[in-house]
Amino acid sequence: xxxxxxxxxxxxxxxxxxxxxxxxxxxxxxxxxxxxxxxxxxxxxxxxxxxxxxxxxxxxxxxxxxxxxxxxxxxxxxxxxxxxxxxxxxxxxxxxxxxxxxxxxxxxxxxxxxxxxxxxxxxxxxxxxxxxxxxxxxxxxxxxxxxxxxxxxxxxxxxxxxxxxxxxxxxxxxxxxxxxxxxxxxxxxxxxxxxxxxxxxxxxxxxxxxxxxxxxxxxxxxxxxxxxxxxxxxxxxxxxxxxxxxxxxxxxxxxxxxxxxxxxxxxxxxxxxxxxxxxxxxxxxxxxxxxxxxxxxxxxxxxxxxxxxxxxxxxxxxxxxxxxxxxxxxxxxxxx
Amino acid sequence: xxxxxxxxxxxxxxxxxxxxxxxxxxxxxxxxxxxxxxxxxxxxxxxxxxxxxxxxxxxxxxxxxxxxxxxxxxxxxxxxxxxxxxxxxxxxxxxxxxxxxxxxxxxxxxxxxxxxxxxxxxxxxxxxxxxxxxxxxxxxxxxxxxxxxxxxxxxxxxxxxxxxxxxxxxxxxxxxxxxxxxxxxxxxxxxxxxxxxxxxxxxxxxxxxxxxxxxxxxxxxxxxxxxxxxxxxxxxxxxxxxxxxxxxxxxxxxxxxxxxxxxxxxxxxxxxxxxxxxxxxxxxxxxxxxxxxxxxxxxxxxxxxxxxxxxxxxxxxxxxxxxxxxxxxxxxxxxx
Numbered sequence: 001x002x003x004x005x006x007x008x009x010x011x012x013x014x015x016x017x018x019x020x021x022x023x024x025x026x027x028x029x030x031x032x033x034x035x036x037x038x039x040x041x042x043x044x045x046x047x048x049x050x051x052x053x054x055x056x057x058x059x060x061x062x063x064x065x066x067x068x069x070x071x072x073x074x075x076x077x078x079x080x081x082x083x084x085x086x087x088x089x090x091x092x093x094x095x096x097x098x099x100x101x102x103x104x105x106x107x108x109x110x111x112x113x114x115x116x117x118x119x120x121x122x123x124x125x126x127x128x129x130x131x132x133x134x135x136x137x138x139x140x141x142x143x144x145x146x147x148x149x150x151x152x153x154x155x156x157x158x159x160x161x162x163x164x165x166x167x168x169x170x171x172x173x174x175x176x177x178x179x180x181x182x183x184x185x186x187x188x189x190x191x192x193x194x195x196x197x198x199x200x201x202x203x204x205x206x207x208x209x210x211x212x213x214x215x216x217x218x219x220x221x222x223x224x225x226x227x228x229x230x231x232x233x234x235x236x237x238x239x240x241x242x243x244x245x246x247x248x249x250x251x252x253x254x255x256x257x258x259x260x261x262x263x264x265x266x267x268x269x270x271x272x273x274x275x276x277x278x279x280x281x282x283x284x285x286x287x288x289x290x291x292x293x294x295x296x297x298x299x300x301x302x303x304x305x306x307x308x309x310x311x312x313x314x315x316x317x318x319x320x321x322x323x324x325x326x327x328x329x330x331x332x333x334x335x336x
Numbered sequence: 337x338x339x340x341x342x343x344x345x346x347x348x349x350x351x352x353x354x355x356x357x358x359x360x361x362x363x364x365x366x367x368x369x370x371x372x373x374x375x376x377x378x379x380x381x382x383x384x385x386x387x388x389x390x391x392x393x394x395x396x397x398x399x400x401x402x403x404x405x406x407x408x409x410x411x412x413x414x415x416x417x418x419x420x421x422x423x424x425x426x427x428x429x430x431x432x433x434x435x436x437x438x439x440x441x442x443x444x445x446x447x448x449x450x451x452x453x454x455x456x457x458x459x460x461x462x463x464x465x466x467x468x469x470x471x472x473x474x475x476x477x478x479x480x481x482x483x484x485x486x487x488x489x490x491x492x493x494x495x496x497x498x499x500x501x502x503x504x505x506x507x508x509x510x511x512x513x514x515x516x517x518x519x520x521x522x523x524x525x526x527x528x529x530x531x532x533x534x535x536x537x538x539x540x541x542x543x544x545x546x547x548x549x550x551x552x553x554x555x556x557x558x559x560x561x562x563x564x565x566x567x568x569x570x571x572x573x574x575x576x577x578x579x580x581x582x583x584x585x586x587x588x589x590x591x592x593x594x595x596x597x598x599x600x601x602x603x604x605x606x607x608x609x610x611x612x613x614x615x616x617x618x619x620x621x622x623x624x625x626x627x628x629x630x631x632x633x634x635x636x637x638x639x640x641x642x643x644x645x646x647x648x649x650x651x652x653x654x655x656x657x658x659x660x661x662x663x664x665x666x667x668x669x670x671x672x
Contacts, residue, residue: 122494122495130488139477154465156377
């Protein structure tokens with residue numbers, strides 16, 4: 001048993017396990033995605049497939065699928081709604097890259113670099129509309145309400161992040177509001193849709209929503225921690241994007257809380273005034289190491305992870321529930 | 337009677353008349369708009385009110401209101417849905433200005449200049465989501481379908497326009513597909529919503545949809561004609577925006593159809609290769625005058641206007657119907 005467990009940990013992480021458990025459903029979602037990004041306007045499928053084909057973890061549709069399967073819900077409906085969730089996510093990625101003026105996404109040149117900002121904005125709008133068309137075809141007003149609310153909250157989170165950018169006085173409370181909006185709200189909605197498809201009672205719906213919400217919070221905090229993680233650099237992954245953009249994330253907010261006068265000047269110059277030179281990222285990483293704030297971020301993510309696990313308590317035990325539980329610690333302990 | 341008619345024509349145009357007839361409802365729509373653009377994130381109402389307070393003709397919500405009143409529909413529902421229609425329009429304006437890199441909108445600096453492209457993209461997304469939240473609150477799935485379809489078609493039209501930009505071989509058929517998508521589809525949806533609120537039979541719903549569609553086509557063709565109209569310059573309005581952006585619109589497509597080799601070279605250099613000098617707009621206007629293509633555009637708009645009038649035939653006569661009829665010729669004959 002221990003050996004088996006060991007083998008599983010070595011070869012398949014919980015995300016892989018979930019992907020295996022949901023493989024045939026995920027294939028159906030991919031078909032829905034391909035079908036629904038078609039248009040008589042060739043640039044739309046060209047740009048959409050550029051981004052979608054680049055992969056990504058597909059974690060949000062996977063959550064909708066597994067949270068539907070968990071309660072024996074209608075998987076055909078889950079396929080369409082998972083595609084809708086992924087379209088909302090893809091639309092926000094396209095718009096984010098324009099907003100952040102990004103050069104790279106999923107290890108490729110970002111769509112705005114290849115197709116231009118204009119096309120990225122408009123194809124984002126198209127995918128967003130397609131998401132709503134898919135939801136309207138499903139016809140459940142609760143689901144429409146949940147996902148239109150999530151979309152509004154995502155936009156609010158992104159605007160909040162923009163307003164906080166380059167402001168080194170950003171508080172942890174403000175940071176948590178930003179990541180709840182921009183990330184956790186869609187995780188929450190993706191999970192909530194499942195039990196609604198399966199006609200589950202309110203307390204189950206709300207438990208799954210909370211699972212998604214706290215998983216999303218943990219996921220984003222870890223994303224922000226990894227952006228300063230030197231180990232990640234060794235894996236050939238980009239680090240320092242948030243630093244260069246002056247984004248106020250957990251590792252720097254914690255570091256600024258502990259900064260002496262000289263350090264505070266450093267953060268003001270580099271993040272506040274966006275006056276950076278080549279050596280600054282290394283200095284930022286040193287300060288973060290000195291104050292041990294990556295560990296602080298991981299601790300924060302663990303607190304959210306604990307809440308996510310607690311949310312699952314009222315759900316009947318089973319293989320899928322176990323995988324969803326494992327997904328939490330995997331999300332927190334990942335190095336990529 | 338003739339004197340009265342004359343007086344009305346002198347002082348109030350049909351758009352003013354419609355605004356007067358719908359004044360108290362329009363006030364209610366404005367309240368809905370103000371309430372629903374609120375957010376805990378201050379930048380959102382700041383940016384939204386900057387654009388919305390700048391006015392604009394509010395023609396789309398006015399159409400939803402009058403097409404509901406025409407059939408004694410529930411005006412309370414029409415207020416919320418008119419606000420949704422205006423939010424969709426406002427979101428597309430915000431994104432358009434980013435896409436076109438515009439400096440001016442409604443006689444003021446455009447929002448992207450004042451607040452930045454980033455904020456314009458994100459607040460556009462927010463307003464778009466709010467539109468869907470308003471529709472979900474209304475709860476009619478037909479209306480949700482109509483407006484989510486319109487949103488997807490608008491995005492398709494905008495992408496099509498982007499792809500046609502700087503291509504002097506763009507055909508009239510392609511141009512008509514662009515303006516049907518980017519403009520007429522929302523006019524059509526705005527009008528279609530009214531009889532649906534009022535539970536009208538299919539043929540009435542379809543008649544009002546067609547009225548909006550053809551009115552929208554006429555409206556956009558005239559907009560494109562006015563962009564080359566020297567008279568408009570005398571009124572202090574901007575001309576030549578489409579020319580500078582290399583947009584392929586009716587006046588130039590008709591002129592290119594009639595161009596000799598030298599003229600074609602001119603269009604290729606200025607629109608195709610975007611290599612323009614200060615004297616080029618005047619030359620473009622001369623060529624358009626030489627080939628009389630503004631008149632050709634107006635004729636095209638009149639054809640659409642005729643179809644819009646024909647669409648109203650099956651609607652019972654009344655004051656409001658007369659105003660909607662008058663609105664067609666006003667749309668075509670306006671100089672601003």
